[in-house]
Amino acid sequence: SYELTQPPSVSVSPGQTARITCSGDALPKRYAYWYQQKSGQAPVLVIYEDSKRPSGIPERFSGSSSGTMGTLTVSGAQVDDEADYYCYSTDSSGNHRVFGGGTKLTVL
């Protein structure tokens, strides 16, 4: 079955730039999406279609994609950005969706 691979953890100091990667064989042909999940809460969409930001999401969140790798960038990370981040996409058929394993972002 199709898999998306993320690093388990990323750590930065406040104000630094955090980059979280997501690797998948179908990403050259399929969009990547990114979700933020804070402890005890439902996930929130922060990036859609590789690089677009939903209404209400701060500009410090951005996304990019190149080949089999998607990247979520948090520029000037804040303590409030500490959360688990998940990439999401579909397999080459477009029928099966999948989440990456998640990356815990620590800002301290």
Add this chain to the structure above:
Amino acid sequence: QVQLVESGGGGVQPGRSLRLSCAVSGIKFSSYAMHWVRQAPGKGLEWVGIISYDGSNEHYADSVKGRFTISRDNSKNTLYLQMNSLRTEDTAVYYCARDEAQQPLDYWGQGTLVTVSS
């Protein structure tokens, strides 16, 4: 405002069945495909399955295919997840979420906990 409210979770023995519901308000429910997503305690998100806006098409994760069935009643604005032959590894918080074409999984419920244990 948009609300998705899951219900039906609880404790169940392995091999038994359980049906979850997701009541949706604040959107035109019949216009959107809907997902179920689960999260085992302390683990990551796992996509469970999706049903088309009219209920004519479904797709499932390999881990639940043949055991779980997603259905919907557009007259009641309600999504369902029928879970049969439950296993201990099905223990998780189950979320329903809307599938919007450009921004999938843009609205989520608060989740309902299913515990499978003898």
